[in-house]
Amino acid sequence: MLKPVATLDPFSDPAPFRDALAEWFGKHGRDYPWRRTSDPYAVLISEVMLQQTQIATVLGRNYYGRFLDRFPDPPSLAIADDADLLKAWEGLGYYRRVRMLRETARAVVEAGRFPESLDALQKLPGVGRYTANAVRAFAFDLPAAVVDGNVARVLSRVVDFRDTVDSPAGLKHLWTLADQLADPQRPKVYNSALMEIGQTCCRPGVPDCLACPIAQFCKTREPETLPVKTAKAKTTQVESHVLWMRDSEGRVLLHQEQGKRRQGLWKLPERKAADVSGLREIATHRYGITRYQVTLHVHQAIPTTPIREDEVWQQPEAVASLAMPSPYRRAVEALLKES
Ligand code: SF4
The missing domain is CATH 3.90.79.10 (Nucleoside Triphosphate Pyrophosphohydrolase)
Structure with a gap:
């Protein structure tokens, strides 16, 4: 496959890497509804919805818009009864997620405000490092790296990471890389761009490296073999x-x-x-x-x-x-x- 040779190291100088992402995103970034808001509650809803559901499904059936119409803020979600809650989540599956969201809404109402710090966000029910940092970056525009499946694929290819990305050690390594590269000036744009590159040019299987804005920073010569994952349990x-x-x-x-x-x-x-x-x-x-x-x-x-x-x-x-x-x-x- 055609893959440009890396000429720049993003770790010795991350600025050009960040600039390339920001420039690309300015031209090609998609207009998702959750990108139009800086409301941490709305951002959290989108992140939890997208954890196990494809963007196309969430958008196609307007799950996100309908959920926010029904429960526009933490107080309305905090008092939702089970029947309403499950009905609003119907079709998205993994119903434990929406019960956790209600717990989070209750905690936010009790605290009187949405937390901003990584520690405080991670104390919310069901909120781990990824979700906490996503809220920090996408709602508050605070410096924070995110590593989801898309980012893990992109980063593993950029550094030619040959260990498993879904093992505890592999994940830890990717988070370290992500923290080093994250843009402290434009966290929202940077993270959105990296995730979107994973959805578009740096897709699973054979990526479209000729269309990739960070190809000059990307070390792997065999992107189609990455990321390496642990064998899946049999169906x-x-x-x-x-x-x-x-x-x-x-x-x-x-x-x-x-x-x-x-x-x-x-x-x-x-x-x-x-x-x-x-x-x-x-x-x-x-x-x-x-x-x-x-x-x-x-x-x-x-x-x-x-x-x-x-x-x-x-x-x-x-x-x-x-x-x-x-x-x-x-x-x-x-x-x-x-x-
Ligand atoms: S598409 Fe992926 S593998 Fe190809 S150059 Fe970009 S980051 Fe590297």
Whole structure:
């Protein structure tokens, strides 16, 4: 592949490196809604949303805008009840994140202000070094480096780092490099630029080095082999069996989760494979979650199918307002449309 040879060392003189990033970002930086704000609460919401969800998904369905319309500030989020909270996060998954955000909102309301220091930010529930520094840089424009997956890839290529980037030692090293290079004058622009280079030219696999503004600082000769990551855990296949059951009034049988991870979310009632062996399978949905590949088998219940005490009949019109994991939402909506 075509890759320019490095002629400058950003560590002996970081100024030209920072200038190159700022100049590129001035011309090519994208206009995301969270880049138009300096409200630390709004920045925190965007950072947490983007932790496990792609930018295109967050923007495409306007999750960010809708969440801020519903909960525009820490006081409104601090008093959110579970149903509202989960509904506002529906489709984003990893619901623990939004519960943590509510805890953070409560802590901010109690303190009377949003903290600015790294230490104080890291004391907020669910806020680690990356998120704390992102709030410092993007909301307060304070000197702070950020290392997310994109930045880790760019930096590992710039220095030709051949150890694993996701091991504790590898991460520690990357944070040290990031701290050395971070721009104390333009932290918001610098970090935005570095992250965006990771999303555009310095993408995974084969990067577009000819379009890269920091190619002259980049040491690696084999960028497509970087970053080195620890081997992923193997995917585990999971078969999940659920019932589709409606009563004479057309109501749908649902179950509200009580388990820790998805507490409060509504799902179709789950059964063991043996319990549904005589029932017709009417829909199949496949989805991935962390290292699990789940196949959701939906079975048509019959009037004699036993139901459980904690399962609830819901009017079809009410179903839209209940918080539901995306695969279940898709299954229920498709079946309601058919009937
Ligand atoms: S795109 Fe990535 S690998 Fe290529 S020159 Fe830029 S930083 Fe280096």
